[in-house]
Structures are given as structure tokens and as C-alpha cells.
Amino acid sequence: MISPATLTELRDAVLSAPRVIAVGAETKPRLSAAETVKISTRPLSGITEYEPSEFTFSALAGTPVREIIAALDEKGQYLPFDPMLVEAGSTIGGVVASGLSGPGRFRYGGVRDFILGVRFVDGLGRLLRLGGKVVKNAAGFDVPKFVVGSLGRFGVIGEVTFKVFPKPESTFTLQMPFSSEKMAQLANSRFEIDALDVLPGGETMLVRLAGPAKALEVLAKEIGGEVTDSTVWRVIRETPWSFKADITLDQINDFKTAHVSCGGNVAFSNAPPPRGMTLRGDSPLWIGGRPRFAIEAAVKQALDPQNRFPTLDD
Amino acid sequence: MSTALDRLAALLPPERLLVRPVELAAYESDGLTAFRTRPLAVVVPETTDEVIAIVRLCHELKLPFVARGSGTSLSGGSLPIAEGIVIALNRLNRILKLDPAQRIAVVEPGVVNTQVTLAAAPFGLHYAPDPSSQSICTIGGNVAFNSGGAHCLKYGMTANHILGIKAVLGTGEVVEWGGGSRERLGPDWCGLFTGNEGLFGIALEITLQLLPKAECFHTVLAGYCTLEQAGDAVSAVIASGLLPGAIEIMDALALEAATAAVHAEYPPGCEAVLIVELEGPHEVVAIERERLDAILSASSPVEMRPARDAEERLAIWKGRKSAFSAVGRLSPDFIVQDGVVPRRRLGEALRRIAEMSQETGLRVANVFHAGDGNLHPLILFDGREEGALHRAEDFAGRILRMCIEMGGSITGEHGIGVEKRDFLPDMFTADEIDCMQRLRAAFNPLGIANPGKMFPGSEAPSLSHVGLHPLEKAGVISRE
Numbered sequence: 001m002i003s004p005a006t007l008t009e010l011r012d013a014v015l016s017a018p019r020v021i022a023v024g025a026e027t028k029p030r031l032s033a034a035e036t037v038k039i040s041t042r043p044l045s046g047i048t049e050y051e052p053s054e055f056t057f058s059a060l061a062g063t064p065v066r067e068i069i070a071a072l073d074e075k076g077q078y079l080p081f082d083p084m085l086v087e088a089g090s091t092i093g094g095v096v097a098s099g100l101s102g103p104g105r106f107r108y109g110g111v112r113d114f115i116l117g118v119r120f121v122d123g124l125g126r127l128l129r130l131g132g133k134v135v136k137n138a139a140g141f142d143v144p145k146f147v148v149g150s151l152g153r154f155g156v157i158g159e160v161t162f163k164v165f166p167k168p169e170s171t172f173t174l175q176m177p178f179s180s181e182k183m184a185q186l187a188n189s190r191f192e193i194d195a196l197d198v199l200p201g202g203e204t205m206l207v208r209l210a211g212p213a214k215a216l217e218v219l220a221k222e223i224g225g226e227v228t229d230s231t232v233w234r235v236i237r238e239t240p241w242s243f244k245a246d247i248t249l250d251q252i253n254d255f256k257t258a259h260v261s262c263g264g265n266v267a268f269s270n271a272p273p274p275r276g277m278t279l280r281g282d283s284p285l286w287i288g289g290r291p292r293f294a295i296e297a298a299v300k301q302a303l304d305p306q307n308r309f310p311t312l313d314d
Numbered sequence: 315m316s317t318a319l320d321r322l323a324a325l326l327p328p329e330r331l332l333v334r335p336v337e338l339a340a341y342e343s344d345g346l347t348a349f350r351t352r353p354l355a356v357v358v359p360e361t362t363d364e365v366i367a368i369v370r371l372c373h374e375l376k377l378p379f380v381a382r383g384s385g386t387s388l389s390g391g392s393l394p395i396a397e398g399i400v401i402a403l404n405r406l407n408r409i410l411k412l413d414p415a416q417r418i419a420v421v422e423p424g425v426v427n428t429q430v431t432l433a434a435a436p437f438g439l440h441y442a443p444d445p446s447s448q449s450i451c452t453i454g455g456n457v458a459f460n461s462g463g464a465h466c467l468k469y470g471m472t473a474n475h476i477l478g479i480k481a482v483l484g485t486g487e488v489v490e491w492g493g494g495s496r497e498r499l500g501p502d503w504c505g506l507f508t509g510n511e512g513l514f515g516i517a518l519e520i521t522l523q524l525l526p527k528a529e530c531f532h533t534v535l536a537g538y539c540t541l542e543q544a545g546d547a548v549s550a551v552i553a554s555g556l557l558p559g560a561i562e563i564m565d566a567l568a569l570e571a572a573t574a575a576v577h578a579e580y581p582p583g584c585e586a587v588l589i590v591e592l593e594g595p596h597e598v599v600a601i602e603r604e605r606l607d608a609i610l611s612a613s614s615p616v617e618m619r620p621a622r623d624a625e626e627r628l629a630i631w632k633g634r635k636s637a638f639s640a641v642g643r644l645s646p647d648f649i650v651q652d653g654v655v656p657r658r659r660l661g662e663a664l665r666r667i668a669e670m671s672q673e674t675g676l677r678v679a680n681v682f683h684a685g686d687g688n689l690h691p692l693i694l695f696d697g698r699e700e701g702a703l704h705r706a707e708d709f710a711g712r713i714l715r716m717c718i719e720m721g722g723s724i725t726g727e728h729g730i731g732v733e734k735r736d737f738l739p740d741m742f743t744a745d746e747i748d749c750m751q752r753l754r755a756a757f758n759p760l761g762i763a764n765p766g767k768m769f770p771g772s773e774a775p776s777l778s779h780v781g782l783h784p785l786e787k788a789g790v791i792s793r794e
Contacts, residue, residue, distance in 0.1 A: 051656065051658070053549065053552060053553065053657060053658045054656050054657055054658065054687075055552075076555050099498070099499075099500075099502070101497070105496070105497070108468075108469075109470065109474055109496075110496075110497065112474075112502050112505055113470055113474045122749060126745045126749070127745075128743075128745055128746045128749050129742075129743075129746060130742075130746060130749070130750075132654075132722075132723045133656075133721055134654045134655070134656060134686070134687055134721070134722050134723055134726075135466075135467070135657075135686045135687065136462060136466055136471070136654050136683070136686040136687065136688050136723070136726040136727065137654060137722075137723040137725070137726060138459065138460050138462070138471070138509055138723070138725045138726060138727050138728070138729050138730075139723050139724050139725050139730060139734075139738070139741055139742075140730070140738070140741075140742060140746075140750055140768070141506060141509065141510060141750050141753055141754075142460065142473060142505050142506055142508060142509050143506065143749075143750075143753075145473065145502045145505025145506060145508075146501050146502055146503070146505055146506035147501075147502075148501070148502045148505065149498065149499065149500050149501050149502055150500070150501035150502075151500070151501075153501075154501070165557055166555040166556065166557050167555070169555075180415075184414075184415040187417060187526075188414065188417055188437065188438055188439060188526045189526060190526065190528075190529035190595050191595055192526075192528075192594050192595060192598070211594070211598045212598060212601040212602065214597075214601060215595065215597035215598040215600070215601050218597045219595055219597060219598075244499065245499075246495040246497040246498050246499055247495055247497075248416050248493075248494040248495050249415055249416050250415070250416070262496055262497060263496075265495045265496040265497045266495075266496075266497040276499065277499045277500075286499075290499065290500060291490065291491070293487060293489045294485070294487050295483060295485070295487060295489055295756065295757060298485075298756035298757070298759075299753065299756045299757075301756065302749075302752035302753050302755065302756040303749070303752070303753070312500060312501075
């Protein structure tokens with residue numbers, strides 16, 4: 001394990017071995033379980049810029065998300081997509097590389113929708129900054145989005161810039177029996193649902209509202225169901241799920257034993273899904289295959305011509 | 315080049331292979347009228363299979379191609395190549411699927427932006443990205459340039475609403491990424507493809523996320539004596555913790571233009587107008603509008619005009635969205651800029667633009683997305699005057715450098731295109747540009763997909779602006 005403490009050292013670390021992969025707190029260990037030298041980003045930690053008036057911050061890859069959430073909270077802001085495994089120590093670099101978003105992804109989008117810029121070391125050992133530091137930017141290719149979910153296979157993340165939002169005044173959680181009709185109806189309603197999940201077993205649906213407390217009480221009455229403690233979202237977020245699958249509402253019945261998040265768009269489970277990705281354990285990284293196109297090898301060649309990082313299949 | 319035309323003729327009937335100068339004239343330019351090039355031919359495919367066959371032929375013959383939707387690019391993104399073809403995609407205008415339960419639409423690239431929202435409206439849904447040209451611009455063009463609009467602060471740009479893309483790449487390979495799910499596994503290929511400015515290939519089918527239409531809007535127009543006061547009001551709204559759907563500012567000259575063009579009425583004596591829009595369930599909006607009204611009242615407006623109904627709201631937006639074209643009434647020619655500065659430096663940026671305007675003697679109208687620091691200075695000039703275009707371009711360049719110096723960007727939503735390619739090295743290092751070039755080469759190794767865009771040092775566009783539109787010179791059209 002190499003532990004660089006600066007971006008220059010990170011670059012040196014990439015060049016120091018023929019094959020490397022970056023790891024953060026290893027809260028999704030299967031994603032980086034490749035036969036390589038490991039580079040720990042954990043010493044590369046700290047918020048480098050935070051401008052509450054701009055709705056943006058930048059942080060080094062190894063910064064624990066917990067620290068970021070605390071700093072944002074002080075200014076009444078938050079990352080709306082509910083980063084996962086925060087208490088287990090997940091780092092912001094790991095959040096980006098894994099592309100893992102929590103239940104809050106439902107309303108405003110996931111990691112990919114809030115990342116603005118990235119500094120990373122490519123396979124040629126170059127420290128590059130792509131994207132931008134402002135909330136709106138269309139200059140150059142959107143490499144920051146590509147890095148989301150790329151599992152450290154195309155470069156090592158050194159620093160990221162994110163957009164944030166003002167934190168809603170309060171949240172309100174309801175629980176009710178699940179049906180896919182009811183879920184579709186709520187997802188396309190006037191209520192601006194904040195999160196919409198189904199607990200394992202497929203019986204119970206959770207609905208979160210966020211906004212001014214006085215208004216939420218009225219909305220909750222109209223939606224119906226049983227008021228429940230909002231801490232349930234913390235449990236969902238912190239559960240070390242073994243698998244993740246991207247699904248659509250019409251597939252929901254095939255994922256009855258899973259925790260279904262984001263209005264029927266994601267399934268987290270501890271039993272292997274028909275297809276999906278392994279986050280922890282010994283199963284193959286990709287279950288049930290994944291789409292493959294020639295462009296993947298060409299982009300790999302462009303960013304990492306010497307195969308310094310493992311491939312998506314390693 | 316007759317081989318190329320012969321080979322194209324084998325793929326398409328004669329009426330969909332345009333080669334006569336009179337047919338090509340309409341395709342010589344796009345929204346950036348300062349540049350004009352006549353292509354070898356324009357092809358008009360009607361199916362995705364035809365597009366694939368055309369791109370594969372281009373690959374085989376090393377024939378450059380430029381994909382084009384409605385030609386509204388403000389950065390010259392669909393400027394033709396003299397020795398290449400234009401692939402006009404307007405006839406690929408089918409909405410292939412609209413699934414209200416999954417809240418998605420699958421569309422062909424030639425579908426017009428507002429058509430998606432119109433089709434989704436019966437289900438209570440809408441497509442959020444709303445560039446000012448939304449009534450004519452196409453989804454294919456929006457994807458290629460990652461178009462923005464007035465509601466980016468809350469809902470993001472085009473890329474944030476793209477769930478799946480089927481595309482033909484510059485290599486001729488057909489790929490399909492993502493699909494109906496809002497989540498995905500592995501690298502975000504759709505994210506990388508969106509905003510590629512046509513350098514990677516052509517999107518053939520695009521899966522869009524639809525959002526429920528907000529139940530209730532509260533749209534306020536507030537007039538101010540100075541631009542600075544309007545800017546301060548924006549800061550106060552942002553600091554309050556509200557998240558408006560849109561925050562827009564228009565300055566005096568832009569107001570004058572909108573008044574002339576669409577008979578918009580603004581409070582008299584105002585140097586700036588601020589538009590703020592809240593949206594959501596009526597119970598939420600009722601609470602938030604009280605807070606917003608209090609903040610705005612405290613910001614010394616000359617007048618505050620909340621929209622009392624849907625019609626008044628539409629009128630406010632009509633004035634705002636017509637501003638670009640309306641400026642055409644004030645001046646024979648203008649350049650629209652698209653720089654971004656950190657929001658807190660908006661006031662300073664506007665002051666410096668005003669100073670530059672004084673120095674150069676060129677008038678500037680400012681219309682901008684204040685919520686996200688995205689400026690749209692419109693530099694007015696008369697192309698018939700010797701050197702005027704050059705002075706206007708110089709001015710625009712100074713604004714872009716100022717944006718970079720302030721830590722912003724040279725483009726918020728229009729893209730680099732032809733217009734700003736020489737500024738790319740001001741924003742990115744040689745290594746960073748090399749990295750992007752390597753990516754471009756992976757998708758488009760022969761450089762046939764939209765050459766001459768985004769990267770500096772590419773071949774120069776053939777014709778430069780000379781004042782009048784060719785049809786004006788011919789006496790076919792005239793201006794009011």
C-alpha cells in the first residue's frame with residue numbers, strides 16, 4: 001500500500017508500480033479487489049474550497065464524506081443524493097469512483113448530477129483537471145461524469161468539485177403498503193417526493209418528504225400511510241449491501257428480496273441479483289454480464305495506454 | 315469528390331441528397347451567423363439505419379460530416395465543412411416511446427425540445443431543460459452541446475436528464491448505453507457523450523427523464539434602479555436557503571429590446587429586472603413565497619410584480635426568452651457570449667463589462683442566468699462598418715478571459731464550437747487538451763466527425779462575416 005499525502009505524491013505513486021488501483025476506506029471492497037499495488041487516498045484528505053454562496057465545494061479524494069456533510073451542515077447545505085456508508089468512513093473519492101447514491105437520488109439525481117469537476121492522474125502519470133469549479137459549465141468533454149462509476153479503471157481521482165443545495169427545513173417519513181401502481185402514482189404527483197423506497201420483502205414502501213414543516217404535515221395527511229421515524233433512512237444508507245442493480249419499475253417483482261431505492265430504479269441486496277454489480281464478497285464484479293462495445297477499449301487506451309490500472313473486467 | 319456523391323446517391327433518393335447551391339444555402343450557417351461555409355452536399359436521412367449507413371460511408375471514404383438539427387447553435391457547432399457533408403436530422407423526429415409509469419421518453423434526435431414536453435403534458439410530466447430556442451432546437455443538438463436554459467440551478471443541464479443513448483460513433487460502431495433506469499452501473503458513458511459537440515458521433519435514440527410538472531408556480535418580476543441592486547437581491551435570495559427554479563436578470567438594453575419585440579411591459583425607469591420563480595406543491599410555495607417576497611421587498615425594488623396567473627407567468631417568460639432575437643431589432647449584428655463567473659462576483663463582472671463597453675464604444679445588452687453565474691452579454695455592432703466585427707470579437711474575447719480569471723468558464727451552455735476554440739488553452743493545460751484530444755481520437759480516429767470544432771489550431775472556417783446576409787444582398791429579405 002502506498003499512501004501519498006499530496007497530489008504530486010499521488011502522481012508519483014501512480015508511476016511507481018506497473019499496475020495500481022486507488023482505494024479509500026474500502027467500504028465497497030469488491031470494487032477494488034484486483035491483483036495490484038494499492039494506493040490509499042486516505043492521507044489525501046481535506047476540504048480545499050467551500051463557498052456556501054456558490055453552492056460548491058472541492059475536497060481531496062480521501063476526505064471522509066462525514067467531514068463534508070458536517071461542514072455543509074454548518075452552513076445549512078447538503079449533498080441531496082444521500083451518500084452511502086458515511087459512518088463506515090466512505091471517502092468522497094470512493095463515492096465518485098463507485099457511483100453509489102442513496103435514496104435521496106430520487107428527487108434531484110445522483111453523484112453524476114452533482115459532480116462539477118475532477119482532478120485525476122491518468123495512466124500516463126499526468127495530473128489533469130477537467131470540468132469546472134462553477135455550477136454551470138459546458139467547456140470540454142464531461143470527463144467528471146465519466147469518472148463517476150468508473151471504479152478507478154481509467155485514472156486515480158485526486159480532488160473533486162461538487163454542487164450542493166440548501167438543506168430543506170425538515171423531513172417527514174411515511175410508510176405504507178407497496179404496490180407498483182401506488183409507487184408510480186406518487187412518483188408522478190404534485191408532492192415533489194424526496195425519496196421513495198421499498199423495504200426488502202416487497203411489502204412496505206417508504207416515502208420521504210422534505211421542505212417547510214408546516215407544509216409537509218398537510219401533504220403527509222393527503223398522501224396517507226403511517227408516520228414513521230426518519231432514522232430508517234440512516235439504516236438504509238449505512239447497510240453494507242453486497243450487490244447493486246439498476247432496474248426499472250416493471251422489473252420490481254424480480255427484486256422482492258432486495259431493498260428497492262429511488263422509486264424503483266435501484267436494487268440493493270445481500271443475495272446475488274439476476275444481473276448487477278458486486279460491492280462486497282467474492283462474487284464476480286459483474287453479475288449477468290454487462291454491455292460491451294469496442295469504444296471501451298479505445299477509451300481505456302486513450303486514458304491509460306500502458307494499462308497501469310486494471311480493466312473493468314479485472 | 316464525385317465518388318462520394320455517387321456513393322451517397324446509392325444510399326438516398328435524389329430529393330434527399332442536396333447538392334445545388336440554392337439548396338445548400340440554408341445550411342451554410344447556424345445560430346452563429348458570423349461564420350458561413352458551403353458544404354459539398356446535405357443529406358436528409360429519414361431513419362436511424364440511413365444515418366448509420368451514411369456515417370459508415372463517411373468513415374470508409376474519410377469524408378467529414380457535420381450533424382445538424384435546427385441549426386440554432388450559438389457557437390457555430392453545426393458550421394459545415396467545405397469538403398464534407400451535412401447530415402440534416404430533422405426528419406428523424408419520432409417520439410418512439412413515452413412511458414408515464416417509468417417517467418421516460420425515448421426520442422429520435424430531430425425531435426424538437428418542446429415537442430417532448432407537449433407529448434408528456436397529458437400525463438402531468440415535462441422535460442425540464444428549456445433553452446431559449448426550445449420551440450425549434452432539437453434534442454439531438456441539446457445532447458451534442460449539453461444545452462442549458464433558465465432552470466439549470468435546480469434541475470441541471472441536458473446531461474442531467476439523459477438516461478440512455480444509442481449512437482453511431484465516428485468509427486461507425488453503434489453503441490447503446492443506459493436505458494430506462496435512472497441509475498446505472500459502471501462508467502457514465504451517457505455523461506461523457508453528452509456535450510461532445512458532435513466530435514464523438516451522432517445520437518440516434520435518446521432516453522430522456524421526465525419530471526412531474528410542478529403544481530404551482532410563483533413568478534416574481536422585480537424592477538431595480540441599478541444592476542447592482544438586482545445582483546444584491548440575488549445574493550440575498552441565495553443566502554436565504556431558498557432554491558428557486560430560476561433566477562434571471564435583464565438589463566436596460568435587453569428590456570428595451572424585449573419591449574420592442576414582444577411588447578413586454580416592464581416597470582418604467584428600471585435599469586434592471588430580476589425574475590425569480592418558485593415552484594412546487596401549493597402548500598410549500600405558499601410558505602416560500604412569503605419568505606421570497608420579504609427578501610425582495612427589503613432589496614429596494616422600484617416595483618414588484620408577481621404573476622397573478624399562468625398567462626402573466628408566460629408573458630414574463632416570453633419577454634425573457636425572446637431577448638436574444640429581440641436584440642436583433644436594436645442592432646444589425648450582435649455576438650452573444652456565454653461565460654460563467656462565480657455568482658458572488660457577478661456585480662464585479664458586470665461593472666467590468668460596462669467599462670469595456672465604454673472603452674470600445676460598443677453597446678452591450680446583458681441577459682443572464684443570475685442563479686448560476688451564467689452571463690449572456692450581447693455585444694451590438696454593425697458588420698457593414700470597417701473593422702466592427704473584429705472589435706466586437708476582441709471585446710468578447712476580453713470577457714471570456716475575465717471569466718477564466720475569476721475562476722469561471724468560457725461557456726455555460728452554448729459550447730465551444732468554432733467560436734471559442736481559441737480560448738480552450740486559456741482554460742485547460744496542454745496535457746488536459748491532449749487528454750481530450752485522445753478521447754476524441756478514440757471515438758473519431760479519422761477526425762471526420764464535426765472537424766474544426768472545440769479544439770484550437772483546427773482548420774479555419776472558410777468564410778467570415780461581411781455584414782449583410784447573402785439574401786439581403788440579393789434583395790430577397792430586409793430588416794425592419
